[in-house]
Amino acid sequence: MGEPAGIGGELTLAAWCLLRESGPAFFVIDDPDRLEALAAHLSIKCRIARIGHPHEATNCFTSALPVLPLRLVAPVTFGRPSVEHAAAVIEAIGIAVDFALNGHVSAIVTNPIQKVSLYQAGFPHPGHTEFLTALAAGEGEVAMMIAGPRLRVVPVTVHQPLREAIASLSVERIVGQAVAADAALRRDFGIAAPRLAIAGLNPHAGEGGALGTEEEDIVSPAIVRLQALGIKASGPWPPDALFTPRARANYDAAICLYHDQALIPAKALDVDAAVNVTLGLKIVRTSPDHGVALDIAGQGVADPSSLVAALQLAVDIAERRKSERHVA
């Protein structure tokens, strides 16, 4: 479901319209009454099918959007998240994770949440990814990847002020995230020998120390350690040269040192087709690469491309894991 006051509901309806014939089939954990009202409000031709268990979703998918009902205790006002919905938002994620852990679904896709109203309701996690890590961590580190047709990036630091993000960089942190990226590229993306490009922090990657020392002190030692682990890591690359078409042809993922070093090129290049993938969980989880967009919620103008890409990528990863298990 995600935040009901945001664009998640209308994106779900739009995604069903686009995928009902071709698949992949999906169901949504949401309030069926509010989705029916939303479809009517936006004149979207989408029948709602209430289901009691995931296995019912596949059969009805071509004729109706399968909804596993979740009751919202208060009416939804577009653009106005309410603390009264927080419990349901959190419950929807928990139910989805349980289904994935028990094998009833092959993957979960999460619509965006509005963190502030969840915090007000006592939600103890900084965000989606940390909550999912608590519920379904795998053996290695969990990492966030933004994957689009033109670029895959993994930010080593994410939701921290930029000053703090820089201060928190360490050899261990870069190595841990790069190892997670390497494992996921093999397991989930079917790349036998992934090439990782590690970004520098400073302009021109520090220009030999003249423009900063983190490259020599932290990034280069991390690359040496990764190479010793047999990982094809290169760098530290000048950040501004790393995202040109020629540079992108030379790696499978860029390991970035802070949020915007990763997200600026990802969104500039692949805005509507980029997907957020959580690497290193026991389950498969993807998410559209945008927020709740409160300013346009309920208008029917939100673009479902990223949600559709997230659904497709989730199924691709799930199938690859399944076929790997069969081979093994």
Add this chain to the structure above:
Amino acid sequence: MGEPAGIGGELTLAAWCLLRESGPAFFVIDDPDRLEALAAHLSIKCRIARIGHPHEATNCFTSALPVLPLRLVAPVTFGRPSVEHAAAVIEAIGIAVDFALNGHVSAIVTNPIQKVSLYQAGFPHPGHTEFLTALAAGEGEVAMMIAGPRLRVVPVTVHQPLREAIASLSVERIVGQAVAADAALRRDFGIAAPRLAIAGLNPHAGEGGALGTEEEDIVSPAIVRLQALGIKASGPWPPDALFTPRARANYDAAICLYHDQALIPAKALDVDAAVNVTLGLKIVRTSPDHGVALDIAGQGVADPSSLVAALQLAVDIAERRKSERHVA
């Protein structure tokens, strides 16, 4: 000329081949013997015409590359900048600026320089832009703009370690650079009421203080001050959302807070067509948006697109300034 051991020479030859018929006409301040040898080495059909004064360039341009001779005192080895060439590199810039200040040329375009060998020769300026500022500053602040077909960016801080760049941000610095950008967009780009998008520093532009305070402490007050000056400034915008196609439609230039916040999207989106423009000088100066590329110098594989775009933009700006003067 720029650094003779880099790709500047072959780019100049290639640009002449591309522009000899259509223009804009240009001449190069360089060693004619080394350019002749370079053309022969790369099998580029480019005749060299030695000229004694800029006014001779236009007449011969269709049949030969006009070269105002400058003697290099030592042979050039591709990829190996030599301190022995530093004086000539610096002299070429000085001559070009003099011609522009005296109205003998309408604009100057600088090939990339290798700073380290200039420093070794006692060059006291951090780079090209600072040298040009010393020679030809205008009345307001000087700023650097990267201008491409899809994006114009002005970085408020440039060649500093990222930590220092953040620490050096101030309301005054943002206002000064934004004012320079606004003036240049009017004067040099013919935009009557430029729209400036001011980037935030932190992820999600600080998310109301939760992810950093520079937006509230520095960026927002700068925007208020700019608006009070009658400048159409907006922001602080979340950096990762600022460079999508939809966002770019809403501004004429993005004012960025650090080097890579500006250069990552500029190079990702407009790699071969982006041009470096120095705003706020008395003269018109552009430069290709790349370095000396020592690794590929002398191979004939360097792409002249950015130099060609720099030549074209220099002429466009010069014509606009000239017609403004006539109107005035």
